[in-house]
Amino acid sequence: KNQVEQSPQSLIILEGKNCTLQCNYTVSPFSNLRWYKQDTGRGPVSLTIMTFSENTKSNGRYTATLDADTKQSSLHITASQLSDSASYICVVSPLSGSARQLTFGSGTQLTVLP
Amino acid sequence: DAGVIQSPRHEVTEMGQEVTLRCKPISGHNSLFWYRQTMMRGLELLIYFNNNVPIDDSGMPEDRFSAKMPNASFSTLKIQPSEPRDSAVYFCASSPGSYNEQFFGPGTRLTVL
Numbered sequence: 001k002n003q004v005e006q007s008p009q010s011l012i013i014l015e016g017k018n019c020t021l022q023c024n025y026t027v028s029p030f031s032n033l034r035w036y037k038q039d040t041g042r043g044p045v046s047l048t049i050m051t052f053s054e055n056t057k058s059n060g061r062y063t064a065t066l067d068a069d070t071k072q073s074s075l076h077i078t079a080s081q082l083s084d085s086a087s088y089i090c091v092v093s094p095l096s097g098s099a100r101q102l103t104f105g106s107g108t109q110l111t112v113l114p
Numbered sequence: 115d116a117g118v119i120q121s122p123r124h125e126v127t128e129m130g131q132e133v134t135l136r137c138k139p140i141s142g143h144n145s146l147f148w149y150r151q152t153m154m155r156g157l158e159l160l161i162y163f164n165n166n167v168p169i170d171d172s173g174m175p176e177d178r179f180s181a182k183m184p185n186a187s188f189s190t191l192k193i194q195p196s197e198p199r200d201s202a203v204y205f206c207a208s209s210p211g212s213y214n215e216q217f218f219g220p221g222t223r224l225t226v227l
Contacts, residue, residue, distance in 0.1 A: 034215070043118070043205050043218030044157075089157065106156045 002027040004092050006105035014113055017080055021108045023073040023090035035064050035075050036089040038107070044089055047075070052095075080112045118219035120206050126225045132194040135222045138187055139208030147216060148181055148191050149205040157205070163189065196226045 004025045013019050025033070032051045036044035048057040048064040050073070056065045061078045077084055090105040119138040127133055139146045147162040161171040166183045174181070178197070183189040193200055203223050207216040 041220075043207070043221050045218070046215050049215060102159065104157045 002092070002094065002103045004090055004103045004105040006088075006090050006108050008108060009106070010109040010111070012111045012113060013080055015080060015082055019077050019080060019110065021075045021077075021088050021110070023075070023105055025071050025073070025090070025092045025103065027092040027094050027103055028071070029095040030068075031093040031095045033064075033066060033073050033093070034091045035062070035073075036091060038087045038089060040086070047088075077110075080110075082112050082114060085110060085112045118206055118208055118217055120204075120219035120222050122222060123220060124223045124225075126227065127196055128227050129197055130195040131226075132192065133196045133200075133224060133226075135191040135204050135206075135224070137189045137191070137206030137219060139189070139206070140217055141187070143208035143210055143217070144186070145209045145211055145214070145216075146183060146189050147207040147209075148189070149207065149218075150202045151205060151221070152202045160191070193224075196224075198226045200224060201226050 007022045011019060030052060032049055034049045035047045037047050038044040047062050048059050050057045050064060050066045052068050063076045066073045075088055087107040087109050089107045092103045118140055121136045144165050148160040149157050150160055151157045158173060160173045161181045162169055163183045166186055179193055181191045201224055203221045205218050205221045207218045209216045
């Protein structure tokens with residue numbers, strides 16, 4: 001069964017600090033991996049998307065990395081801001097099949113304190 | 115573009131009542147997805163449509179759940195009769211294709227008493 005596991009479940013950091021969130025997956029072969037940010041009370045919003053051939057993708061202070069060999073991805077947040085407080089969800093798409101086979105991680109809840 | 119629009123944003127109902135959730139996808143998107151999100155299970159795909167046609171409804175938990183997409187700009191998710199365990203946030207998302215980035219609506223928070 002395809003799985004996506006995220007760690008840590010929750011993380012508290014001080015404003016201005018950096019942090020890294022992890023995503024391990026078993027989906028293989030896979031097409032792409034996405035990181036979503038979900039603010040409280042809102043729907044998820046895409047941050048980055050990487051195909052299996054990409055190693056890194058940046059979106060402002062957010063940088064995602066991908067190691068297809070070890071089936072690991074990370075999301076690095078630089079110089080955190082209070083507005084970064086949210087849940088971050090990793091989603092993996094298989095190479096073939098339907099959208100049914102999108103596999104969602106359970107998310108990392110990040111809290112940035114002043 | 116206004117993005118994906120969902121209504122109502124909040125719904126509180128009593129067990130046994132019928133609940134209808136509504137979604138207007140982004141214009142031009144031909145795939146539409148209904149998700150349910152709970153603390154215990156995270157995001158779960160219930161059903162999705164391509165070009166208004168239901169492609170995969172295997173995530174619909176029970177026959178009490180049904181979804182329709184009568185045209186490209188409107189979809190409904192109906193629960194009849196509702197039960198307390200249906201309490202969750204229901205998201206609608208649309209995308210240009212079933213494998214493209216999905217754009218989520220703000221969600222409907224359903225509470226069944």
